[in-house]
Amino acid sequence: MSVFTKVSHAELQQFLKQFPVGELIGLQGIGEGVENTNYFVDTHDGRWVLTLFERLNYADLPFFLGLMDHIASRGLPGAMPARTHAGENLTTLNGKPAALVRRLVGQSVLFPTLEQCVQVGRALGDLHVATASYQGHCQNDRGPAWREQTGRGLLAHVDATTRALIEDELAAQARLDLAALPQGVIHADLFRDNVLFVEDRLTGLIDFYYACNDALLYDLAITLNDWCMEPEGVPNVARWNALTTAYCSRRGLGDAEIAAWPLVLRAAALRFWLSRLWDWTFPREGDVVHVKDPNAYRRILEHHREHAPPAL
Missing domain, CATH: 3.30.200.20 (Phosphorylase Kinase; domain 1)
Incomplete structure (x- = not known):
């Protein structure tokens, strides 16, 4: 906003x-x-x-x-x-x-509690179940093609180390077929600032303007990368386990999703790193404009590239 x-x-x-x-x-x-x-x-x-x-x-x-x-x-x-x-x-x-x-009641949280992570996991699972009956359809305009195009568009404007990381991750992501995983309508941006609470009670899911049809697992990855990763880019295992357990209580995951999970987490991190890096490199004019630091998602991506995620 x-x-x-x-x-x-x-x-x-x-x-x-x-x-x-x-x-x-x-x-x-x-x-x-x-x-x-x-x-x-x-x-x-x-x-x-x-x-x-x-x-x-x-x-x-x-x-x-x-x-x-x-x-x-x-x-x-x-x-x-x-x-x-x-x-x-x-x-x-x-x-x-x-x-x-x-306008819904409540406020977003910067440092979520375990109970708030449980509430978010349940809400995301409930959202995926509820949207199964929604008849509308919208392609993810920040899907694989966008990630490829945006990454390539940045190569001439970044340093050699960043350029090598983008090229290597794009090559790795070419092996991921999100369309082969269970599909549905996803929020695609369920960050902490898009969830409202009154104490530990979840009172609002907001800002659905990135919503689209895509892999449900990708939505879970986007959410975890924001809610359950520390500023240095490593998982908070307690929050991670609380959110994933709550989500799976609403929608169980299949074998194909579990196998794809490490690369899906990287795809979700890459998407937000590239979008923030683009806005940082090519800023837009506005009266009040908030440009987020791309390095937060670079650290998350680098961690996922180097370490296996906590078990689902």
Whole structure:
């Protein structure tokens, strides 16, 4: 979440007339994240998150907003998009596709407890079960082809050691066929800042705008790499075991998934290392832009390349 497109108080007042949400009280730009423009919005009818989509096409957005409706309607702690007086959950603001979503209670955590890891593992498993009945489909636009193209695009802009690491990992990833593993709709970005808690109670799963159809195991790998790795790039085994055990209590893993697990963990680390390295190398302009340090995921990738992961 960042602010690339400014929205004035007057512009937002006019925008909100489309929705049965009452009068505007206040707005505040959100600085975290890297993709879309986001504001906290308070009205007489509640608290909201306004998102202006900077990269996603208007035609692609019904998948994400429909998915959020689907999840919330099945009892998972997801945010429900607001609908206009005409029944639409997708509109435009300042020339950008825009959505207004109910703001959930709770806060993200920086240092998760074991119980919070259990809650996340269960929620991710429940999410994968619930989305099996979702009829929408969206290709992962940051899948293998994107990783190959982005990695190759960085080679001329990095030092020799980094270049060798990218080339070697891309060659290793060519052996991984994620499409051969169990598939479904995945969150694809279930980092700590996209999960809300009140103490140890999970109250919200947010930011589904990377969601797509891909290997379910890949989603677990993305989640573990954020929730269960220490800053120096090594696993916190207690958190790791808590999250994976909770996940598997909701969805068991097959033999093919267990065999592919080490390389899937590397694929998940590579994806976020490359995206952060790209944004670090080619920064975007914006009023409030948060660019994350790519080295955190480089350390995770290097660890996975050199060590077998804790058992599932």
